Amino acid sequence: xxxxxxxxxxxxxxxxxxxxxxxxxxxxxxxxxxxxxxxxxxxxxxxxxxxxxxxxxxxxxxxxxxxxxxxxxxxxxxxxxxxxxxxxxxxxxxxxxxxxxxxxxxxxxxxxxxxxxxxxxxxxxxxxxxxxxxxxxxxxxxxxxxxxxxxxxxxxxxxxxxxxxxxxxxxxxxxxxxxxxxxxxxxxxxxxxxxxxxxxxxxxxxxxxxxxxxxxx
Amino acid sequence: xxxxxxxxxxxxxxxxxxxxxxxxxxxxxxxxxxxxxxxxxxxxxxxxxxxxxxxxxxxxxxxxxxxxxxxxxxxxxxxxxxxxxxxxxxxxxxxxxxxxxxxxxxxxxxxxxxxxxxxxxxxxxxxxxxxxxxxxxxxxxxxxxxxxxxxxxxxxxxxxxxxxxxxx
Numbered sequence: 428x429x430x431x432x433x434x435x436x437x438x439x440x441x442x443x444x445x446x447x448x449x450x451x452x453x454x455x456x457x458x459x460x461x462x463x464x465x466x467x468x469x470x471x472x473x474x475x476x477x478x479x480x481x482x483x484x485x486x487x488x489x490x491x492x493x494x495x496x497x498x499x500x501x502x503x504x505x506x507x508x509x510x511x512x513x514x515x516x517x518x519x520x521x522x523x524x525x526x527x528x529x530x531x532x533x534x535x536x537x538x539x540x541x542x543x544x545x546x547x548x549x550x551x552x553x554x555x556x557x558x559x560x561x562x563x564x565x566x567x568x569x570x571x572x573x574x575x576x577x578x579x580x581x582x583x584x585x586x587x588x589x590x591x592x593x594x595x596x597x598x599x600x601x602x603x604x605x606x607x608x609x610x611x612x613x614x615x616x617x618x619x620x621x622x623x624x625x626x627x628x629x630x631x632x633x634x635x636x637x638x639x640x641x642x643x644x
Numbered sequence: 645x646x647x648x649x650x651x652x653x654x655x656x657x658x659x660x661x662x663x664x665x666x667x668x669x670x671x672x673x674x675x676x677x678x679x680x681x682x683x684x685x686x687x688x689x690x691x692x693x694x695x696x697x698x699x700x701x702x703x704x705x706x707x708x709x710x711x712x713x714x715x716x717x718x719x720x721x722x723x724x725x726x727x728x729x730x731x732x733x734x735x736x737x738x739x740x741x742x743x744x745x746x747x748x749x750x751x752x753x754x755x756x757x758x759x760x761x762x763x764x765x766x767x768x769x770x771x772x773x774x775x776x777x778x779x780x781x782x783x784x785x786x787x788x789x790x791x792x793x794x795x796x797x798x799x800x801x802x803x804x805x806x807x808x809x810x811x812x
Contacts, residue, residue, distance in 0.1 A: 542700075542704055543700075544696075544697070544700055544811070545696075545699075545700045545703065545800055545804065546699070546700035546701060546702070546703035546704035546705075546707065547700075547703065547797050547800055547801065549704065549707070553704070553708070554707075554708035554711055554712065557701075558697075558700060558701035558704045558705075559701075561704065
């Protein structure tokens, strides 16, 4: 049964590769590439925000943002070895997805305004803020990176936990889109392909706005 | 105005700690020992960090202006002047006896002092490129300023690569 539509999977893996690229380029001091990676992630996040309202049912925020009760109920049953067969996010992973997306959005926003200690390298919107504010943004960028790294570790560990403890292959679902679930489950409502286009336009417009109109990159 | 006052402060400190400053290198590693300039090593080191922070801010101001479609010429002149003044003063920020041997936390390598010729050479490059940058700004030649700002940035980076530790 189809769980994740193609745009959601493409977003996920593009985000993974761009995040790794952003990390690597920062570590190597290749800040021009780091800025490009950051803008690409910004575009991806804009698309995902749009897809959270216009995408297939499993990609929509109202589908996977659940109240605390649902999260607690699910968390209490987490140790059970039988898979719960959620079509899409379970209440706990929905929470994790929101946390990851929010933290990434914060990270991109901070990067836009960040300035290095020498005033040599800076984010594309840094000329809108003072040196001190830019430095604060850069220092917070560093802290948020640590938080993101922890959250990603938790995410990957959770996938491994489901694979080895619950015998539930979530990785394959995110790669191929399909998952074996009992036929009694209501299938995901898939969005038509054309609906990707407005999201791509929005993402492109956001990148263009920051890179050329507001920015100095 | 604030920028101008900062230049005065920079100039004053530069006078206070000329290179060498009469201090005997390596005579003592005590950071609170008074140097010939009348400042302790610790004070010089702290002032140095502040000078570099100010320089970073001034350089950002130059780059921010030049990045806009229509830079404000007087702001460019002012900010490039800040960078120029700092480049004139920079060798004086490193008097003998203010290196890592003091035990004070710093990113400067001991090579700043042990390879003083190399350090002098690279700080001269900074001074000359910063002076050229300020000259382009005084001529309101923004295209030349944009290319010269890269030359200054290169000088900064080369020096950091050779004489400064990576950030933690």
